[in-house]
Amino acid sequence: MAADDKNLVFGQPLIGEAEIREVEDTLRSGWIGCGPKTKRFEADFAAYKDSNCALALNSGTSALFHALDAAGIGAGDEVITTALTFVATINSIIHVGATPIIVDVDDETQNIDPAKIEAAVTERTKAILPVHLAGLPCDMDAIMSIANSHNLLVIEDAAHAIEAEYKDKKIGTIGDFGCFSFYPTKNLTTGEGGMLLAKDPAHLALAWSRSAHGLSADAYNRYTSSTFAHYRATEVGYKNNMYDLQAALGIHQLARLEENWQVRKSHWMQYRNELSGIGLTLPALPPSSVRHAYHLFAMRVTAEFGVSRDEFIKGMNANGIGCGVHFLSIADHPYHEDRLGLKSGDYPVAEKISAETVSIPLSAKLNAQDVARVIEAVRHVHRGG
Numbered sequence: 001m002a003a004d005d006k007n008l009v010f011g012q013p014l015i016g017e018a019e020i021r022e023v024e025d026t027l028r029s030g031w032i033g034c035g036p037k038t039k040r041f042e043a044d045f046a047a048y049k050d051s052n053c054a055l056a057l058n059s060g061t062s063a064l065f066h067a068l069d070a071a072g073i074g075a076g077d078e079v080i081t082t083a084l085t086f087v088a089t090i091n092s093i094i095h096v097g098a099t100p101i102i103v104d105v106d107d108e109t110q111n112i113d114p115a116k117i118e119a120a121v122t123e124r125t126k127a128i129l130p131v132h133l134a135g136l137p138c139d140m141d142a143i144m145s146i147a148n149s150h151n152l153l154v155i156e157d158a159a160h161a162i163e164a165e166y167k168d169k170k171i172g173t174i175g176d177f178g179c180f181s182f183y184p185t186k187n188l189t190t191g192e193g194g195m196l197l198a199k200d201p202a203h204l205a206l207a208w209s210r211s212a213h214g215l216s217a218d219a220y221n222r223y224t225s226s227t228f229a230h231y232r233a234t235e236v237g238y239k240n241n242m243y244d245l246q247a248a249l250g251i252h253q254l255a256r257l258e259e260n261w262q263v264r265k266s267h268w269m270q271y272r273n274e275l276s277g278i279g280l281t282l283p284a285l286p287p288s289s290v291r292h293a294y295h296l297f298a299m300r301v302t303a304e305f306g307v308s309r310d311e312f313i314k315g316m317n318a319n320g321i322g323c324g325v326h327f328l329s330i331a332d333h334p335y336h337e338d339r340l341g342l343k344s345g346d347y348p349v350a351e352k353i354s355a356e357t358v359s360i361p362l363s364a365k366l367n368a369q370d371v372a373r374v375i376e377a378v379r380h381v382h383r384g385g
């Protein structure tokens with residue numbers, strides 16, 4: 001790791017010279033707000049995803065929020081989602097005034113269990129919000145079939161899964177909405193940022209307006225239009241757009257996305273090959289019907305390993321290696337436990353994973369020596385070091 005030889009920080013982004021030059025160009029151009037580079041990034045992203053349009057926003061959380069909001073989901077509505085995700089997934093449902101209905105995950109894939117979705121559907125259910133955890137696609141055939149039979153929308157939380165595909169379909173384009181995060185640790189980063197895809201362009205136009213003060217849709221081109229036009233607010237909106245300094249990073253991060261994916265895939269495979277047989281449950285190889293995004297290498301520290309998950313993290317930190325926990329189960333957060341009335345034991349699979357899971361560094365910034373160092377540190381902690 002170039003930045004600091006002593007400590008290998010978890011989730012470091014790989015920022016190249018092209019990104020740095022584009023940010024500099026933006027700073028010198030006189031236009032740093034939302035403008036031509038944001039438009040270009042949206043167009044490039046839509047093309048990458050085989051989507052007709054895309055809306056760049058200030059975070060992945062905003063993408064989830066504006067998807068739910070544009071779908072008209074609010075008070076009195078229920079949205080079914082997973083017990084094993086980042087709190088942002090749940091919070092976006094709470095932010096629009098709807099009720100998150102949490103269901104347990106599958107023990108092997110760690111993704112939402114479709115059989116449990118079916119059992120949670122009520123007459124108030126409006127949408128299913130699956131999360132493609134760690135970059136492994138959810139069972140989308142099963143999820144789409146439940147959605148179709150109950151007339152529900154599907155909003156994909158694809159924060160980990162930008163490069164992922166399910167049966168040759170791009171993740172984030174299978175449901176009605178696809179939500180992406182460009183947080184620093186994600187596969188593509190704009191510092192902070194997010195992107196929203198929608199199957200229905202009217203949904204995306206509404207999300208645009210709501211994310212930009214509630215301006216009428218004809219104001220969309222106000223930055224680039226050559227003729228003067230007033231823009232008028234037709235409702236009270238939010239202020240959640242992306243701007244050109246972020247997009248300057250995004251354009252070049254997107255251009256190197258596949259290259260970075262190859263690097264992470266190779267690290268992921270090496271971890272899987274070299275960390276077996278010491279009491280860690282390693283992630284399964286993805287089935288050939290899907291393309292994994294290799295966002296995380298999340299493994300489970302079982303009793304056989306000899307130390308607890310938390311002791312494992314302390315041991316790795318003592319060896320200068322940062323780790324992550326993806327994630328504590330939703331029932332493990334005091335706020336959500338209280339607000340949603342969750343009880344310990346309601347989600348046995350997610351709670352077990354929550355107690356055992358740990359993610360070791362998997363950035364495209366890691367070189368072969370870094371990966372060897374992580375592997376050696378895991379073995380060292382296993383031996384009691």
Ligand SMILES: *Cc1c(COP(=O)(O)O)cnc(C)c1O
Nearest residue numbers: 059060061086088159181182183
């Ligand atoms: C990172 C993340 C988000 C939120 O993205 P932000 O850009 O940080 O707002 C949502 N869902 C999941 C699963 C995430 O990991």
